Amino acid sequence: MSAAAQAAPVETALQLQIGQPYGGGFFTGIVRDPDTGLEYRVITAGAEHELVGEWGEYGVKIDGADSFTNSRANTEAMAAAGSDPAQKVLGLTIDGYNDWAIPARDAEELQYRHFKPTADSNYCWGRDGDNPNSVPVGKLYTKEFPAQTKVPGFQAGEPNAFRPRAYWSSTQRSAYFAFYMLFEDGNQYYDAKGYELRVRPVRSELIQ
Template identity: 35%
Template sequence: MTQHEQNSISASDLPERGQPLAGGTFVTRYWLNGAERALILLPDELSGPWGEYDQDVADAKSYSDGAANTRAMAEAGSDLATRVLELDAHIPSHLEGALLMSAKADDLVTLREDRWHWLSTQYSANHAYTLAFGDGWLSLSGKVYVRLVRPVRSLPIQ
């Protein structure tokens, strides 16, 4: 697994939203599990199925913690999640996807608009959430379908 050298960032060292940070683009500050974090959109684009049909990944149901969801997906055998983790990144959660959509609407990031993107939040044993960045539609898709992923990083703010 490739390890990104930056593990946290000082609040005083944060760039303006939309500027480079930790190998990607700084999207926004947000709170996760009681800690303030910096969300970073990576330039990579991957595609593949979310996972297996009729496989409940019990630890991939967080609406906010994409990193935990992505680890659970990889442990359950998701090739897509494993490839994202190798980038020292994760698949955005439901919340992180909404934050990306907000940054796109503010013209801070560019996101592909012609395809659906996976979110790491599982809906059921057969479906996971997807987001269309063209119009902001949130939907469900069968986990076996091939969709895009734009990996993100989340750094603790000190």
């Protein structure tokens, strides 16, 4: 495929504005599969579809739930191993779309970057914000960046706002831990799989 042909789908996708209603939810950004180079639109579900639950069984390593970009593959692996929130997300149908998932780590980072609910300073410790698989590549957070979202409906207290709480990603860290993101300040870390955290589903579309 020529360079021009490869670039064209990205230009088409960028006609969508962040937060624009699209595909059963809201356009959230683009991730690139590091293995194939294929690019995907990330679409976030509305707040009414949030769930709360344990990631999975503490001490059990789940094969196939380690991707930083493939939300659906991670979630299917989690569900097969008995994860309650993963099974519930896979059962969702929103506006006719039934391919929802728990966001992989780098898809979840886009949710905070573009839909940060508060005007509070960011944590900006360690590698918070580092996202080599987003388009454009995500840089380390500062206290001021990202700023509170300007997307209608996503600021604190509005209908689709993320709560200032920790949200699971579908990306496993080890047999004992999985990655999460704290939507109070942007802290990206990992927690014990047996804790109950929130989940905001996403779906992905291949950019063609």
